[in-house]
Amino acid sequence: PLMDAASEEAALRALPVAALDLPPETETALRRAGLNSVGDIARRPSAPLTARFGAQATWRLARLLGRVDSRITPRRAPPALLFSHPFAEPIGRMEHVMGVLGELAQRAATELEARGLGGRSFEARFYRSDGETRTVRIETGAPVRDPAVVMRLFALRIEALADPLDPGFGFDLVRLAVPQAEPFSQAQGGLDREEQGEDLGALVDRLSMRFGRARFRRLVPRDTHIPERAVAAVPALAAAPESWAAPEPEEPPQRPLYLFRPPLPIEVLAEVPDGPPLRFRWRGGTHDVAAQEGPERIGEEWWRDISRPETPRDYYRVEDKGGRRFWIFRHGIHEGGRAPPLWYLHGLFS
Incomplete structure (x- = not known):
């Protein structure tokens, strides 16, 4: 008691x-x-x-007496779900072993559905009768719980192993873990269009399992106002797809899709030193400005390294007489006795 x-x-x-x-x-x-x-x-x-x-x-x-916290903290967090199937005798046929793994995937799908979750990673561990253990891990770009999808990814991952999965004298235990689970949203699509997002996600999962997770990357936004740092490329399986801010209806984009790294120096003619550009030269051609919008001043993130203050940039969105649109900035402030500010082309609008 x-x-x-x-x-x-x-x-x-x-x-x-x-x-x-x-x-x-x-x-x-x-x-x-x-x-x-x-x-x-x-x-x-x-x-x-x-x-x-x-x-x-x-x-x-x-x-x-329980007055201090003396809990044992594991080095690895326990998985969200864990299922296992022991064999009375070692099994040497991979077809049978994969069939048992499929049954465990079905059990995992039932439990995930009951909890309203989907797995972002699945880990299969095969225990051989001679004591050797092999682990095969798969990841997905979005939460999934369909056993057929999970088994297809496991088959691709096992096929791509540099060291083939050898049953030896047979496996006596198969274990399936779901280390990472997230809320599963069941989206309902229209009747007259194909669910291209789901198809693309499944394609990325399959290719990542076959060729490696580092080969396919996804662009994710970063919380910074510095243009060249606002986007990061991460493995497509590392994080869930981010929701990008939608532009205002009938408004031009605030940032170009294509940025030069580093920004390209250009020659600019302005009516006054601190005024907007009237004409600029780039790659041997002259562009007369027909319309412009700005300036938008962007300063350095001073809290990162205050020992090296950065001169602010004044950005302009300009359109030349040929209808092409550019994103240029003036680096520096015009002050008497100092070198004039430099101009750069940072991006092109589509």
């Missing part, structure tokens, strides 16, 4: 001092001082106890 907190503490206080598992000399000193049980020590103030018998005695007492 379970004990309540008061009864449990009373039972702990009745234990002998040996329950603290202290060094022999410390335990002997406690007994000579008349402290023969845990309760005898617990009734004493902690400061004199620490000064006489050391901090270890005080810490072990607090740990035994």
Whole structure:
């Protein structure tokens, strides 16, 4: 039967001092001082106890009585779901082993559906009778729970292994874990269009399993106002697809789709030193500005490295007389006695 907190503490206080598992000399000193049980020590103030018998005695007492957090933290987080199937005798046929793995995938799908989740990663572990263990891991770009999709990805991953999965004298245990699970949203598409997003996600998953997760990348937004740092390329399976901010209806885009890295220097003619550009030269051609919008001042992220302050940039969205649109900026502020600011072309609008 379970004990309540008061009864449990009373039972702990009745234990002998040996329950603290202290060094022999410390335990002997406690007994000579008349402290023969845990309760005898617990009734004493902690400061004199620490000064006489050391901090270890005080810490072990607090740990035994539950006054400090002494939980065992695993090095790896336990999986969200775990399923296993032992064999009465070792199985050497991979067809049968994969069939059992498919049954485990079906059990995982049932449990994921009951919880409203989908797996972002699945891990199959094969235990051979000679003690060797092989682990095969797959990832998906979005939460999935369809057993057919999971098994197709496992088949592609096993086929692409540099060291083939050898049953040897047979497997005696197969285990399927779902280390990472996320909420599963069941989207309903229209009746007259194909679900291209799902097809593209499944294609990326299959190609990543066959050729490696680092070969296929997805662009994700970053929380920064510096244009060249606003987008990062990560493995397509590493994160869920991000939702990009939609532009305002009938409004031109604020940022071009194509950026030059580094920005390209250009020669600019302006009516006044700090005014908008009237004409600029780029790649040997002259572009007369028909319309412009700006400036938009973008400064450096001063909180990253204040020892090297960066001069702000003044950006302009310009359109030449041929209808082509550019994103240019003036780097620096015009001040007397200093070199004039430099102009750069940073991007092209489509």
